[in-house]
Amino acid sequence: MSRYLAALAASVLTLPFAAPAVAQEAGSIQVKGFATGVLPNGEIEEVETDLIDLPAGSQTRATDSYVPTIAIEYFIAPNFSLETICCVTPHDVRGAGALAGAELIDDAVILPATVTAKYHFDLGGGFKPYLGAGPTYFLIFGEDVGADAAAFGTTEVDLSDEFGFVLQAGLDVPLNDRGLKLSLDAKRYFVGTTATFTAGDTVALQSEHALDPWVVSAGLAYRF
Known part of the structure; x- marks a missing residue:
């Protein structure tokens, strides 16, 4: 998987040198305002310490979050840009499998510090799909012990901050000739965390x- 991600990132970063420039001017800035759905996984990959004897088949999931977000994008070449996003997303962690419905972690807030390098394709008529990739660092804070975790005697919980990687795809569609566009975007993050109770x-x-x-x-x- 790591070799695949590295190869895909390298291909995205080399695209500006393999395709002709488009009408977008270098040095311009684009700002995007989004309604965003954050749909995490949250499943257990490995249990390192277990003094509470989790039942067989125990699993977890993180709840979805829907928030406003802002993206700021700088074009360093006519069809090549760097983008960062601004948002925080709240999540709870609930039990699944043998722990179905258990309240484990409440009110964890994720700040996904992310930068992507994007290549924009010009399909004519101002219709410009794009691909991107880049690093991310998840800052996680504010997490509280859920009611069922507290029943096991847990007094504190921590979710570790972690580095990861993100792949991105989307498109911009012009709505007028003054720079206003409809924008659709999808990202897949590859990042984990260590939960310590x-x-x-x-x-x-x-x-x-x-x-x-x-x-x-x-x-x-x-x-603009």
Whole structure:
């Protein structure tokens, strides 16, 4: 998987040198306002410490989140840009499988610090789909012990901050000749976290989780 992601990222980054320039001017800035759905996974990949004897078939999931987001994009070449996003997304972690319905973590907030390099294709008529890839760093804060985790004696929970990778695809469609566009965007993040549940000074449960969210957005863009 890591070799595939690296190859795909390299192909995206070399596209500007393999295709002709389009009408978009270098040095311009595009701002996008989105309605965004963040759809994480959250399943357990590995249990490292278990002093509470999780039942066989225990699993977890992270709840979806729907938030407004802003993207800022700078064109360093006519069809090549760098983009960053601004948003925070709240999530809970609930049990699945043998733990179905259990309230494990409440009010975890993710700040996905992300930069993508994007190549824009010109299909004529201003219709411009794009591909992108780049690094991300998930800052996770605010998490509280859920009611059922507290019943096991848990007094504190922590979700680790982690680096990851993101792939991106989308399209911009002009709505007028003054820079206003309809924008649709989809990202797939590849990033995990370590959940640590403590009881007093003792680590009662520590497990590795795959977050790997899909992030889908629709909104308006303006270039100036």
